[in-house]
Amino acid sequence: MAEIIQERIEDRLPELEQLERIGLFSRAEIKAIIKKASDLEYKIQRRTLFKEDFINYVQYEINLLELIQRRRARIGYSFKKDEIENSIVHRVQGVFRRASAKWKDDVQLWLSYVVFCKKWATKAQLSKVFSAMLAIHSNKPALWIMAAKWEMEDRLSSESARQLFLRALRFHPECPKLYQEYFRMELMHAEKLRKEKQEFETAKMDVENLEYSEEILKGELARIIYKNSVSIIKGAEFHVSLLSIAQLFDFAKDLQREIYDDLQALHTDDPLTWDYVARRELEMESQPGDEPPTTKQAKVAEATRREERCCAVYEEAVKTLPTEAMWKCYLNFCMERFTKKTNSQLLREKRLERTMVAFRKAHELRLLPEVQYKQWSELLLQHNLFKEALEVAGAGTELFQDSVMMWQVKLQVLIASESPDVAMVFEEAFVRLKPQICLPLWISWAEWSEGAKSQEDTEAIFKKAVLAVMGADSVTLKDKYLDWAYRSSGYKKARAVFKSLQESRPFSVDFFRKMIQFEKEQESCKxxxxxxxxxxxxxxxxxxxxxxxxxxxxxxxxxxxxxxxxxxxxxxxxxxxxxxxxxxxxxxxxxxxxxxxx
Known part of the structure; x- marks a missing residue:
């Protein structure tokens, strides 16, 4: 082994001599490099190999390359790169090859190899690395996409990228991401060809001898991918993703229209289709060819018209497809528009009215999801409509009796309206709900009591909670109890609570650290x-x-x-x-x- 290491160190000498001769490193630094290189070589040549040793070797060489770069820039010397940098790069590639051959399954190691080659090696070398990696990790679509993107964007080779995508689809014939990226690549290729042709025509060069197929320029290859993919991968979500990609390319209007028409024809029973069609109205002008509005009033009027068109589509959607999922899409849209900032009071009032009406309709049809009941109650609370908020929260708790969230919403409304029934509703919630999910309610009750009731009442709540909540959930409760005791009555009370709980496992480390901190804050810290x-x-x-x-x-x-x-x-x-x-x-x-x- 010593002979091999000695030979590898001797192989370094020409580059080290050049580094010293041109003044990038001093003699002492060269000696330090040789010593460090010897240590690293011993570690990667021994009988028992460790991945970390290879990584450390590579990292040291990369650091050396970067240092050489910085010193070249400082003294303005750019010659002898073949003898110095290329020699180091070649050596690092050899180390990477050994490491990737031994630890074939380590994707992160392969990716490190790719990153190194992108920065320091030639494109041909990186192409070989991708080929070797994909031969082993053909089951990972993300790696195929990475390789194809590099071929397309860095090597500017559409044909190589296309071949990689076709090979990838043989391994993963039902992978949506592969089809999406392949579709995008063909559209990018068509756009690149169109720009090339346009530049030649602008320069008044003869383009008849160049092969520019009209079908390819129109995105026909992308259309073929679209047709094949939607026949394999069903569902509106995938369909919409392809349409979103096509909309990035202005020349593909015909393809966009075709995808859009197919979406409406094939996925009428999917809420996502209706949601997409409705939201599309926001981007469409009221009258094609009209100039954009300039005054504030005109902008508000245009925004109002667009939102009304969207809502008309949603209204049709909830009639055609009266499901909870469809109403959820409609309500999410209404809430998004309502929360969007505007200086127009009229527009804000219209958005609020529209949102309230939608919530009421969904509730009457019993198609309002649990989360939306919460949103509705909070919206009413924001406008100090306590009576209406309580009605909504009450309806939510009747429909979702086992939901901690809905009980929390109801109690939030009662607390905000300063109702005398808060304690009674807390007790009712504990009767209705399973004990193991009640921790948030116990904490809410204690926090409310701290501000609204006496210390004795609050302590009684904490004591009840400690007995009722078991297992890991009780850890948070004990921390809260100790915090409250110190905050409300000082150190003596906190110590008494600590003593009462000290055998009630489990605990958190913070429980003890809090008590240590409380002791340190006393004048006579014992x-x-x-x-x-x-x-x-x-x-x-x-x-x-x-x-x-x-x-x-x-x-x-x-x-x-x-x-x-x-x-x-x-x-x-x-x-x-x-x-x-x-x-x-x-x-x-x-x-x-x-x-x-x-």
Whole structure:
């Protein structure tokens, strides 16, 4: 092995000599490079190979290349690149080839290889890398798309990109993303040819000898892909995605019209079709050929007309397709337009009225989704329509009795309207709902009580909640309870709550850290209490949390009543309890602290 490494180091000498001769590196720097290169070579030539060693090798060489680039720019020297940079690039490619051959399944390694070649290697070399990668990872459509895009955009080879897409579709005949990108590529190709032809004609050059097929210029290849793809992949979503791509190309008006007509013919029963058709009205002018409006009033009138046309389509849609999904599309549109900023009070009022009417109609037909009940209630609340908001929230809780969200909405309305029935409705919600999903309601009740009721009432709610909520959800509740106790009644109350909960597992680390922080904020901070909190925290989290052990050691060292002599014992206890990476992290942090770096 030593002979191989020596040979590889000797192979470097010509480039290193050139670096020193032209003044990019000093003799001392060349020696340092040789030493580092020797270490890296040993690691990638030994019997047991590790991927990290190859990555470190490549990264070092890339850093060296970038440093050479910067120094060339500084002194203005651009010669001898074949002897220096090309030699390094060739060596790095060899390392990448070895690594990718050994760890074939590591996609990230292949992508790193691709990124390196894009920056430092030739296009022909990168093409070979893509071929090798796709031979192994032919099951990943994203890699085929990446390779085809590179062929199209960087190598400017439409034919190579087309061949890659066709090969990819043999492996993935039902992949929507492949068809979308292939469709886009053919339209880009047609647009490029049209621009070329236009430039030749502008320059008054003879284009008759050049092959510019009228069918290709019109996007006929893209049309073929569209027809084939929609026969394989069904559904309005895919159809709309192709139409969105076609709309990016002005020359493809006929193709856009064809896709649009097919969408309406093939997917009449899909809400997405109606949603797309309706929203399209926003982009269409009222009268083709009219000049855009200039005054504020004209702009408002135009926006109003467009939105009315959209709503007319939606109204037809919910009659033709009276489903919850269709109403959801309609209501989402109404909410989007209402939240859109405008200085016109009239337009804003029209949008609000339209939205309220749509909500009411969907509710009467019992086709209003749960999330929309929430939106409707919140919209009414924003306009201080408390009675109407309560009616809507009540209807929502009747329809979705098992929904925590709907009960929260109802309680939000009651709290905002300062109703005397808040506590009664909280109790009703806990009767109707399963205990395991009630945590948000317990927290809301406690937060409301803190502002509206006495401390005794609030504490009673927290005590009920701690008994009712079990498992991991109770962790958040205990943290909230402790925070409230300190905020409302100070340290003594917080300590009493801590004592009452200290055996009620599970806990979070923050539960103990909060208590430690509360103790530190007191004028007479007692070290005995801090030790008690740390010991209880370590009983729960001592095997996984290295920071707790470190903080405990620092406390003994820094507190006026601390006992530095205890630190050794704490250290050895930590080493016994901590496992794996947590133990290594603790050792590193402890060493840094002793050296004064932490």
């Amino acid at each position: 070290m005995a209490n801090l030790r008690e909190y740390y010991e209880r925290a370590l009983r729960e989290f001592g095997s996984v949390d290295s920071d707790l052990w470190m903080d405990y050691i620092k406390e003994e060292l820094d507190h006026p009543l601390g006992r530095p002599e205890n630190c050794g014992q704490i250290y050895w206890r930590a080493m016994k309890m901590l496992q794996g990476e947590a133990a290594e992290l603790f050792v590193a942090k402890h060493a840094m602290h002793q050296a004064g770096h932490l």
